[in-house]
Amino acid sequence: MTTNMLSRRTFAGLTLAAGLALPFAGSPALAADYSKDNPLKVALVVHGNLGDKSFFDSAAAGLRKADAELPVKTTVIEAGLDRGRWQPALADAADGDYDVIIGGTWEMNAFMAELAPEYPDKKFILFDDAPDFAAADLKNMMAIQYRTSTAAYLAGYAAAKVSKTGKLGEILGVEGATVVEFAVGFEQGAKAANPDVEVTRAVAGSFTDPAKGKELALAQFSQGVDVVFPIAGGTGIGALQAARDGGKLAVGVDSDQAVIFEASDPAQAEVIFTSVEKRVGQSLYDTLKKTIDGTATYGQVVLLGLQDGAVSISKNKYYEKVVPADVRAAVDEQEKKIVAGEIKVDTVMK
Incomplete structure (x- = not known):
């Protein structure tokens, strides 16, 4: 176990001992009162770069909308194309001053599933893939998938x-x-x-x-x-x-x-x-809104399709x-x- 991993796990254990653990799956996401002066701090870790004119750009657009309309402060972290930088970028975000960490696809799934239990005081949103929720304690993680x-x-x-x-x-x-x-x-x-x-x-x-x-x-x-x-x-x-x-x-x-x-x-x-x-961006916006008002549920997969307005044709x-x-x-x-x-x-x- 690395020193950095040990420090993160020790911190997580102290947080649990202090009674700050988050609710179990199916319970409200967060109970704090958020405002523009006290925003929900959100980091989107992109395992690549913006400018793809599709997937990543849609996610970033959803965060920009949240920034404009919700009591949130968002940051987009571009980890680049070097796969060796993806897990450290996600870990740095988890170590940072963020309440919610967002990542996407199967390429970030294992990294996020490993980190989430170590930070029970934070929320993790994985879009476009899902971990095995039965295999680990992931009550502070949500997976969004799309019936495209x-x-x-x-x-x-x-x-x-x-x-x-x-x-x-x-x-x-x-x-x-x-x-x-x-x-x-x-x-x-x-x-x-x-x-x-x-x-x-x-x-x-x-x-x-x-x-x-x-x-x-x-x-x-x-x-x-x-x-x-x-x-x-x-x-x-x-x-x-x-x-x-x-x-x-x-x-x-x-x-x-x-x-x-x-x-x-x-x-x-x-x-x-x-x-x-x-509509990755819209789904992220909606999830952040529900996280703020306490109606989001973590610890499970949310599957969205045509019936939900989450996918469509132009x-x-x-x-x-x-x-x-x-x-x-x-x-x-x-x-x-x-x-x-x-x-x-x-x-x-x-």
């Missing part, structure tokens, strides 16, 4: 309808559950719209390699694909560029990527006819331009049926 398949189904349905070749492509950063969750919904929706549609799936093995994303997209285009769906973070930017340069269509991911690009690269925005939005001017009115109406009908439970969307989430 429910929104991806709608994007797949629309993509199959607007495709002229009947061939769609997917580019996955990795084959983790949270990424495959998008793919299974997209494929199911595409098949519902066109039983003969062909969907080609490629795996980049990285979320930070735009050149690889572009290479994979170009390979798919050469095989007749005319709509590509990159689910690959920064790697996906290269695939979007390939669609722009090749006159193909693309489905964005995590955020409304057409709107993000329209000021800096209008040609890029034009080919992104919709995006599957995982229905903006680009969507209206590319997708015919009758197809848009059909997509709306599919959405209503999913929300009503009449359509059961495939999932890899447990």
Whole structure:
């Protein structure tokens, strides 16, 4: 055991002995009165850098909204691309003067699950993955997961309808559950719209390699694909560029990527006819709000989907331009049926 680890655990033990341990799972999150003069102090540890125009940027946007509207003070810590810096960055945040520490994805899961029991006086929020709550004492940790398949189904349905070749492509950063969750919904929706549609799936093995994303997209285009769906973070930017340069269509991911690009690269925005939005930022905002008012529950997984407004597809001017009115109406009908439970969307989430 390192000296730093020992000091953290000793501190945690003293905190428990002093009667400052937090409530058990299912109980209110925090009981203090927060105000702009006494804000809830929140740190988001990004295992990478902002600027991906999707996942991390959405999380940071949620914190900016919280800063503006709630009695919180937020800090974003960019740990960079060196994996060796991720755990120390999270540990430094836990050692710092923060009430809530936020991190995301399977790549931060084990680090956060290890730290949370050592800091029972703090709250930990993991988004887009979940630890085994039965395997450890994680009553001060919450995991937020997203049924993105429910929104991806709608994007797949629309993509199959607007495709002229009947061939769609997917580019996955990795084959983790949270990424495959998008793919299974997209494929199911595409098949519902066109039983003969062909969907080609490629795996980049990285979320930070735009050149690889572009290479994979170009390979798919050469095989007749005319709509590509990159689910690959920064790697996906290269695939979007390939669609722009090749006159193909693309489905964005995590955020409304057409709107993000329209000021800096209008040609890029034009080919992104919709995006599957995982509203990470909004979910974090909502969780912080509930933490402040004492209605949040920790020690468990919160699974959010189309019915909760946590995921959606972008229905903006680009969507209206590319997708015919009758197809848009059909997509709306599919959405209503999913929300009503009449359509059961495939999932890899447990």
